[in-house]
Amino acid sequence: MKVIILGAGVIGVTSAYQLAKAGHEVTVIDRQPGPALETSFANAGEVSFGYCGPWAAPGIPMKAIKWIFMEHAPLILRPKLDRAMLSWLVRMLANCTSERYAINKGRMLRLADYSRIALADLRAETAIEYDERMKGTLQLFRSQQQLDASAKDVKALAADGIPYEVLDPNGCIAVEPALAHVREKFVGGLLTPKDETGDCFKFTNALAAKAEALGVRFLYGTEIKGIDVEGRKVKGVVTDRGNFSADSVVVALGSYSPLLLRAHGIKLPVYPVKGYSLTIPIVEPTRAPESTIMDETFKIAITRLGDRIRVGGMAEISGYTNDLGARRRSTLEHSVTDLFPGGDVGKATFWSGLRPMTPDGTPIIGPTPISGLFLNTGHGTLGWTMSTGSARVLADMVGGKRPEIDTGGLSIARYGSAQG
Known part of the structure; x- marks a missing residue:
């Protein structure tokens, strides 16, 4: 399957790596000249499971x-x-409220603990180093x-x-x-x-190199103009370097994700x-x-x-x-x-x-009302912490597999109608 990921921060790069491991043909598009040059660049360094x-x-x-x-x-x-x-x-x-806090924290801990396991596995298979x-x-x-x-x-x-x-x-x-x-x-x-602790910028750049070795193509310095949708189904991505076709598109643009999705009537509360x-x-x-x-x-x-x-x-x-x-x-x-x-x-x-x-702290991972369009965004202060687990969940969803953890409450569906 041809998959385009929008965004080369820690969320986009970890997603690319997992999707490539699963056998997909992956392209990552980002406006910056390299990976992790925005929110992933100099965060606090916590990996806080x-x-x-x-x-x-x-x-x-x-x-x-x-x-x-x-x-x-x-x-x-x-x-x-x-x-x-x-x-x-x-x-x-x-x-x-106490009730909402307990629900939201439970969701976040579930994903964070899965990320702990996923990060340990990633280190074992790649010998990646990042302080x-x-x-x-x-x-x-x-x-x-x-x-x-x-x-x-x-x-x-x-x-x-x-x-x-x-x-x-x-x-x-x-x-x-x-x-x-x-x-x-x-x-x-x-x-x-x-x-754990670590340098997110070093991690993301090192993993991007591993992803490239698996065949992932990175298009840096590329402005994303929009998502090509026909009949409520994704066809690809429109950029200042031309159009790129895809079977699936993953939006991992952090805070800028809602701005891109607005044109398609998707209300993303990020x-x-x-x-x-x-x-x-x-x-x-x-x-x-x-x-x-x-x-x-x-x-x-x-x-x-x-x-x-x-x-x-x-x-x-x-x-x-x-x-x-x-x-x-x-x-x-x-x-x-x-x-x-x-x-x-x-x-x-x-x-x-x-x-x-997001208003509740939990990221938004999974499909949207548009067929083939997926989200992996809204991680707030915990993108580095939740990146590896989120990437595994996302890769399973894109590939039509059942994720290894309960994904209840992680999709945009928890906010009711995503369109309007």
Whole structure:
């Protein structure tokens, strides 16, 4: 079968690799000159199979009001006269209940745990390297209130059989020795030991090379004009380099997926939520993290990537903008220097990316009302984490096979009518 994948980020490339393994003739099209040059370029570096949950959670509306007045707020809202933004916010708020949180987190954990297995298999079969570490994620609580509130996450982890440990300060220091220098700044933590870290850009580029070896064709620097549809069936893709025919098309364009699908009447509830990162060279290894610390107060991840520290986080709802605000950099610098002053912040590289978020946090994977048109998008902050499992699920669906996991609640069908 001839399959075209739109998008060469981590989701598109992992999908291409799995589809090629399954014997399909695969072409990947992207506007950038190479793979992983947008949202996959400099993300936080977490591969968080256990620390995985929706932003829409009980208490978020009240917290959002409080965050308005915080100097280093984890959530920033810049309202616009944008119907898509308003619709997304309303839907997100509707998911901020205990019942919806449990459902959404369960779906996300199911896919994330499958991705853990898929990534291990991928490493075994390709020997791929990407500054990877397998030392877990430590969610660090600066207050007793945060520690107490983690009970709902512990309950969800236990229900899905995901390993975890609730740690006191001594336990946190045993996992991350550099925290001994700032012992007075936290009360405990939640460790998910099966989590990993790695450089998503390095991973995606290395996997793209493996995919090419399997026969995948990459068309970089190519503008996607539209999807060719005839009689509610996909025929191919229209680009500035001509038309390309296909039996199936996979949309993996992240935040830009809804813009392309709108012409075909498909309402995709994905909206860009901007995140920021700093990449800092390590100058004092004993004051740097061993793996990933999630600073719960600021919702910022601090990750060891080889001889660098990657600091990433925040959620800014401001539309399709990639501006780099000085206040956002200040928040990242504050979090990392407060806990791990082992890097040279003055030599840091500052970056922003648009995370494709759904209102409920769960990605959208699977078929659409148009025959042959598939989606693999909406992974939000967890694209790197869920990429390998999502790719396997997608490849099975395209090939007409039954996926190895329950895919209930993963398709666009959970939002009711996808067209209008």
